[in-house]
Amino acid sequence: MDPSPSGTDPALGRDLDVVVVGAGVVGLSAALALQATGRRVAIVTADAVSDTTSHVAAAVWFPTEVGPQDRVAVWGRHTFEVLSATARDHPAAGVLLRDTVMLYREPPGRPWWAAAVDGVRDARPEQLPPGYAHGLAFSVPLVEMPVHLAWLVARFTAAGGRLHRARLTSLRDLAGVAPVLVHCSGLGARDLVGDTSVVPVRGQVVRTTNPGLTVSLRDQHHPDGYTYVHPRTDDVVLGGTLEVGRSDLVPDPDVTAAILARCTALAPALADAEVIGAAVGLRPGRPTVRLEVDERTVPGTVVVHDYGHGGAGVTLAWGCAAEVVRLVEART
């Protein structure tokens, strides 16, 4: 980057108000929310959007492995509303409202996240696969990420935004480019701001053809591993794993076989499905999401950090983006 002091960078454009670092679901949502307030926004991303963790995500509304609970409940509710409206109003956006049954072996009580979801109720016995005595039924947004991320990018560029590929070594590389930086680098925060509390939480998924499934099933407490079946329009995403600290990106064939076995036990119709492939993504795990203003890291620049969304970046992105806007408006 070769910034001039006046908020201009040859690669990013002139008179920028904000540069967002990161073009995963968190960065794109923040960039669009800031554009909606009339600000001129550019995005810097090291990776193509199709190579981000966000692209691999399953990606269903649910607050997996993320905190703090009180803020997650607020961010999650807002995102639930935005994604539900997107499903209703923008058929090309890749968002569906999906009936879901969450499976339990013990009575679940009323989970803390239920307030953010419309109409959580007890599942009927005929909705439960063999071996399960309890379930909660509800509908949540399911996001087909390859379609949805492309849709977000198209909206961003149509509104005049520029997306630039560069791998930063520090947020200070962007000093002077814009008065505000919004930092959404996910796992990249380990290097960009030296935050070692961010750790990879590896997730492997398997994609199959869809043999006619229309209901998501999930068992968060399966004794053999985290298990879910998420039918999309043309395929089904099966999961999964939550491997803290592991960061290799090659799918393990034994894990693929184990995922297929667990998921077929939940949804026997999968026995007739063809395996399309397997993929791995690295969730940006952190004890809590970091969403706060920092005026020390890049002198003369307001930095808003928005990273560490664990297994819930899709679930929280719009709620976090709304908070980013409030923080930026309070300081500029």
Ligand SMILES: Cc1cc2nc3c(=O)[nH]c(=O)nc-3n(C[C@H](O)[C@H](O)[C@H](O)COP(=O)(O)OP(=O)(O)OC[C@H]3O[C@@H](n4cnc5c(N)ncnc54)[C@H](O)[C@@H]3O)c2cc1C
């Ligand atoms: C298998 C799997 C299933 C999942 N399922 C769900 C789900 O059902 N629901 C849900 O809500 N979430 C789910 N997640 C989690 C979700 O994918 C993440 O929380 C989310 O993608 C994080 O988004 P992000 O934008 O913060 O990060 P990313 O998508 O990782 O994007 C980070 C961006 O920062 C950029 N960057 C990083 N370092 C630098 C640098 N040095 N310079 C410039 N740019 C940089 C990258 O290039 C990229 O553009 C799942 C994840 C996995 C792996």
